[in-house]
Amino acid sequence: MASDALLRLQGVVKQFGHFTALHGVDLDIHEGEFFTIVGPSGSGKSTMIRLLVGMDELTHGAIWLRDKRIDETPANERPTCMVFQSLALFPHMSVGQNIEFPLKLRNVPAADRKSRALELLDLLRLPQSYYSKRISQCSGGEKQRVALARALAFDPEILFFDEPLSALDYRLRKTLEKELKDLHHRTGKTFVYITHSLEEAMVMSDRIAIMKDGRFEQIAVADEIYSRPVSRFVAEFMGEVNLFEVSTEDGSTLSGAGLTGNAPSGLAAGSKGLLMVRPEYIRFVADGGTADYTVKGRLLEEYALGSRIQYEIETTEGQTLTVEKLREDRTTSALGGEVTLGFDEANTHLIEGD
Amino acid sequence: MQRLNQKLGFLSALPMLAVFAIALFAPLIVVALFSIMPPKVFSIANTPDFSAYSVFFSQGYYKSLLWSLGMALAATVILLVICWPLAYGMAKVFKSFTLFLTLAVVMSLFVSENIRLFGWVLTLMKGGLIEGHFRAWTSVGFDSPLYGVGIIVFGLVYVYLPFMLFPLAQGIAMVPDDARQAAADLGATRWQIFRQIDVPLAAPGIMVGCLLSFVLAAGAVAEAKILGGQAVITIADDIETAFTFGQDWPLGSALSMTLIGIIGALALFGISRVDLDQVMGRKR
Structure with a gap:
């Protein structure tokens, strides 16, 4: 053969x-x-x-x-x-x-x-x-x-x-x-x-x-x-990841997981999926800052990982998110304080129908 | 404090040490001394001469010794060949059946060796269990295999099987499975794995099994007497006769010393060649 x-x-x-x-x-x-x-x-x-x-x-x-x-x-x-x-x-x-x-x-x-x-x-x-x-x-x-x-x-x-x-x-x-x-x-x-x-x-x-x-x-x-x-399974197996269970009724408004933003282009009207973003692509959005998607939450914990700092944030929907920042980009928000997180569509990946 | 403890430990072990030393060496020393006494004396307070050792050659006792060593060698080789597959199975293949096999073999040791040998005589003799039934059914008889060198070696193999089997199984159990698999993966055939992996790694077990079987078989009496009908006289038989019927303690002692010397040298040589700690399960 x-x-x-x-x-x-x-x-x-x-x-x-x-x-x-x-x-x-x-x-x-x-x-x-x-x-x-x-x-x-x-x-x-x-x-x-x-x-x-x-x-x-x-x-x-x-x-x-x-x-x-x-x-x-x-x-x-x-x-x-x-x-x-x-x-x-x-x-x-x-x-x-x-x-x-x-x-x-x-x-x-x-x-x-x-x-x-x-x-x-x-x-x-x-x-x-x-x-x-x-x-x-x-x-x-x-x-x-x-x-x-x-x-x-x-x-x-x-x-x-x-x-x-x-x-x-x-x-x-x-x-x-x-x-x-x-x-x-x-x-x-x-x-x-x-x-x-x-x-x-x-x-x-x-x-x-x-x-x-x-x-x-x-x-x-x-x-x-x-x-x-x-x-x-693959997303979670390959290291730290944030997955948002999202859906859209009309193909343009996003609902679920406390996310604000437009439905990603891959998500058809009436369908649902998992919106994935790795911890390094999420940033803290100050008042007036912009991002394709934003989500509000409370800063729970901060871990030093050497060159990077890892944050744990609980969203208003009760989901725990992981965010990683370089040491020089660390946030000034206090532990327990309210924060707004944002990320862009280019850094996300949609897992359809999962 | 630790040094004091060590000292106290040594001191408290001393009485037992003394008992062991006396029990081990005293009889040996007495036998050694008797062996250099003149013929047929019953005291070691005589002027030493070495006449008993010259009798060993002049009266043909060396023939008994050679028979004993020869038959022991044959029995050891046969045991090694038949026990290897069995021991391999026990160590690597049989799983729970190994326990059954171990119990079965150990159980046979509960019955006296002489009784088991007489059982074989009843089985094999002319008119016995086998030939008797065969003749009754076919009216054709045949000679009994008893009373020859072959049946003595058979008896040795039969009686000393556990002493080869268990050390061998222990030795084979020490061969790591992944080493065998790796050898196969690297292109080794079954025979090459056997020669270059199994045998060297099981060597301590092989050595212990061979030494035990050989030493025991070389000093055996009952097989030659009961199964062999004294077709050949073993050295152990000669020693017994010298001490009892012959009433010649120096001769018996000299024969004993010769046997002890040969077997002791062999055992020391064998033990020095392998790492016994491995068999005993001690960490190196």
């Missing part, structure tokens, strides 16, 4: 007894992209990756790698490779032996194996002296790099990642996220990454797929998912 996708999933269904983990999923992953599947626990993303690497069999559907069907191929015969959540390094082997493991299986001569392992240590910015270190002597971040080196030694068509950073502390995770993105650029490999962390996905990915209850809610580039989510 001809296709321009490197990996193609067609109607993939996975059932465990009566429980359906994946409901007929379709997906195309292109050569060289960094593709991330994000979802809360129980969304089916772990099932998905187990199917993709061949550790589980699918119930219906097909998986194609280029023009070869691979869903019947056992894991050890697939030209793909995974970095495990636990890393799954071999504790009885040295760092070098771990990296050389896939090469040894292919009977690569010892000298070539070693030079390749040293190359990979360089690529992962580990000192060459680590070659003979024991795994137990490595720190968490170093183990990550060894696991990556071992996977790269395999030279896979696609490199899968099953939340490998989730066990690390925040700072190390941030560093490794950037290194991973950099590594993706330098190797030009196709990376498929699974995580429950939106932040991780946003930092690294070319495209993101949001999973919920065994289906994809939305597959798009990070920016689009952030600014134009297709549903309330």
